[in-house]
Amino acid sequence: MSKPTPEVYEQGRGMDAHNQVMRSIRAKKDRTYDPHEPTRVWLDEDNTPDGVRQSLTIILNTGGCRWARAGGCTMCGYVAESVEGGSVSHEALMDQIEVCLEHEREEADEKSPLIKIYTSGSFLDEREVGARSREAIAETFGDRERIVVESLPDFVEGERVADFTDRGLETDVAVGLETATDRVRRDCVNKYFDFADFIEASEAAGAAGAGIKAYLLMKPPFLSESEAVEDMKRSIRRCAEYAHTVSMNPTNVQRYTMVDELYFRGGYRPPWLWSVAEVLESTADADAIVVSDPVGHGSDRGPHNCGECDDRVQRAIKDFDLRQDPSVFEQVSCECEATWEAVMRREMGYNMPLAR
Numbered sequence: 001m002s003k004p005t006p007e008v009y010e011q012g013r014g015m016d017a018h019n020q021v022m023r024s025i026r027a028k029k030d031r032t033y034d035p036h037e038p039t040r041v042w043l044d045e046d047n048t049p050d051g052v053r054q055s056l057t058i059i060l061n062t063g064g065c066r067w068a069r070a071g072g073c074t075m076c077g078y079v080a081e082s083v084e085g086g087s088v089s090h091e092a093l094m095d096q097i098e099v100c101l102e103h104e105r106e107e108a109d110e111k112s113p114l115i116k117i118y119t120s121g122s123f124l125d126e127r128e129v130g131a132r133s134r135e136a137i138a139e140t141f142g143d144r145e146r147i148v149v150e151s152l153p154d155f156v157e158g159e160r161v162a163d164f165t166d167r168g169l170e171t172d173v174a175v176g177l178e179t180a181t182d183r184v185r186r187d188c189v190n191k192y193f194d195f196a197d198f199i200e201a202s203e204a205a206g207a208a209g210a211g212i213k214a215y216l217l218m219k220p221p222f223l224s225e226s227e228a229v230e231d232m233k234r235s236i237r238r239c240a241e242y243a244h245t246v247s248m249n250p251t252n253v254q255r256y257t258m259v260d261e262l263y264f265r266g267g268y269r270p271p272w273l274w275s276v277a278e279v280l281e282s283t284a285d286a287d288a289i290v291v292s293d294p295v296g297h298g299s300d301r302g303p304h305n306c307g308e309c310d311d312r313v314q315r316a317i318k319d320f321d322l323r324q325d326p327s328v329f330e331q332v333s334c335e336c337e338a339t340w341e342a343v344m345r346r347e348m349g350y351n352m353p354l355a356r
Contacts, residue, residue: 015071015186015190015192018071018074018190018258019070019071019072019190020071021071021258021261022068022071022072022074022190022257022258023070023071025256025257025258025260025261033061033081034061035061035088035089035092035096036092036095036096036099037061037095037096037099038058038059038060038061038096038097038099038100039059039060039061039078039081039120040057040058040059041056041057041058041059041099041100041103042056042057042103043055043056043057043103043104043107043108043112044057045322046114046116046291047245047289047291047321047322047324048114048146048245048289049170049211049244049245049289050145050146050170052322053112053113053114053145053146054108054110054112054113054114055112055113055114055115055116056100056103056104056108056112056114056115056116057116057118058096058097058100058115058116058117058118059118059119059120060088060093060096060097060117060118060119060123060129061081061088061096062087062088062093062119062120062121062128062129063087063088063127063128064078064079064120064121064128065078065079065119065120065121065122065128065152066121066122066125066127066128067121067152067191067192068121071190072190073178073189073190073191073257074188074189074190074220074221074257074258074259075189075217075220075221075251075254075257075258075259076120076254076257077254077255077256077257077260078120078121078254079120079121079256081120087127087128088128090130090132090133090136093129093133093137094133094136097137097140101140111143111144112144113144113145113146114144114145114146114147114148115141115144115146115147115148116147116148116174117137117147117148117149117150118150118174119150121150121152122150122151122152122154122155123149123150123151124149124151124155124156124157124160124161124173125151125152125154125155126155126160131160134160134163135163138163138164138167138169139167141169142167142168142169144169145169145170146169146170146171146172147164147169147170147171147172148171148172148173148174148213149164149171149172149173149174150173150174150175150176151173151174151175151201152175152176152193153175153193153197153198153200153201154193154197156173156175156201156204156205157204158204158207158208159208161173161204161205161208161209161210162208162209164210165208165209165210170211171208171209171210171211172210172211172212172213172244172245173201173205173210173211173212173213174212174213174214174215174247175198175201175202175212175213175214175215175243176191176215177195177198177214177215177216177235177239178191178215178216178217178220179216179217179220179231179232179235180195180216180234180235180238180239181195181231181234181235182194182195184220184223184231187222188220188221188222188223189217189220190258195238198214198242199242202242202243211243211244211245212242212243212244213243213244213245213246213247214239214242214243214245214246214247215247215249216232216235216236216239216246216247216248216249217248217249217251218232218248218249218250218251218271218275218276218279218292218303219250219251219270219271219275220251221251221258221259221262221267221268222349223349224347224348224349225271225272225275225340225343225344225347226343226344226345226347227349228271228275229275229278229279229344232248232279232283233279233282233283236248236279236283236286236288236290237283237286239288240286240287240288240290241287243288244288244289245288245289245290245291246286246288246289246290246291247291247292247293248276248279248280248290248291248292249292249293249295250270250271250273250275250276250292250294250295250297250302250303251270251271251303252270252294252295252296252299252301252302252303253268253270253301253302263301266353267353268353269353269355269356270296270301270302270303270304271303272303272304272305272340272343273294273297273303273304273305273309273310273313273314273317274305274313274336274337274340275303275340275344276292276294276303276313276317277313277316277317277329277332279292280292280317280320280326280329281326281329284320284324284325284326289324290324291320291321292317292320292321293317293318293321294314294317297310297311297313297314298310298311298314300356305334305336305340306334306335306336306339308334308336309332309333309334309336312332312334313332313334316328316329316331316332339355342354343355
């Protein structure tokens with residue numbers, strides 16, 4: 001399986017140009033972050049194999065994704081929020097966990113059965129979260145029902161996952177696959193691994209008693225709206241063979257990314273919310289829980305329609321996430337659907353968007 005060092009990815013993989021551009025864009029970052037404070041923490045509800053559960057979502061502030069430091073994905077600006085220097089101490093990481101627990105105590109009536117931990121990189125990468133910290137976090141949340149940890153396929157190893165499963169925690173490894181199409185993942189997302197690596201990671205997780213949650217990217221750059229929709233439909237069905245949950249993330253325009261550079265020059269529009277609804281409705285019969293959380297919905301830099309119907313469509317998407325009932329989309333309509341349908345017919349890849 002591929003190993004995330006710049007040398008491996010740039011030699012003979014055709015990614016040199018993408019990575020050079022991404023490094024120059026990321027060099028514009030001008031903020032610093034406190035290693036004792038998490039990047040974000042919030043409470044929500046999530047659909048799990050055991051039903052809908054209150055969730056505590058934690059984004060730890062680590063040294064950042066090592067692939068992003070090599071250049072990284074065209075749409076991901078999360079590395080710009082990471083701590084300078086490439087590493088965070090065990091003590092600082094545990095301080096972050098305590099901040100998150102305090103947030104839960106203040107905002108929730110009871111402990112959340114579901115814990116989701118992300119690092120905007122790979123929680124299972126010991127450069128980001130060392131073995132000592134991983135074991136301490138597993139112990140901290142050992143009394144919960146289920147935990148989700150984020151990782152690229154490279155780091156999904158049985159003994160790392162077993163820190164959680166051995167404590168009786170239902171454990172899911174969330175993999176940022178983005179698409180089941182290798183060409184799109186390489187050329188549009190600039191991600192180094194193949195679908196076969198995802199399959200291998202799912203097998204390693206399964207052998208350790210864990211499940212897989214696949215994250216897909218709706219409309220990476222260089223795809224037309226219709227191409228992005230069809231790619232998501234195919235990808236969800238392929239992922240459902242290996243993952244019990246598929247989360248489709250519509251692209252939002254983050255700073256210090258290639259997508260931001262394209263957007264600024266009029267060369268990229270985030271996906272329509274109608275496209276999100278179309279994919280969810282079309283794949284509702286897939287053998288997996290299929291969900292979506294359109295971050296920044298209704299804004300110019302996030303997935304949006306015309307501005308009048310965005311909140312209504314977003315509520316329908318959230319309703320679908322919890323109930324998995326595609327009929328919710330029959331209850332929303334807007335005149336801008338006609339514009340979206342025209343875009344789906346006429347917009348061409350590698351060209352200017354037809355509508356903002």
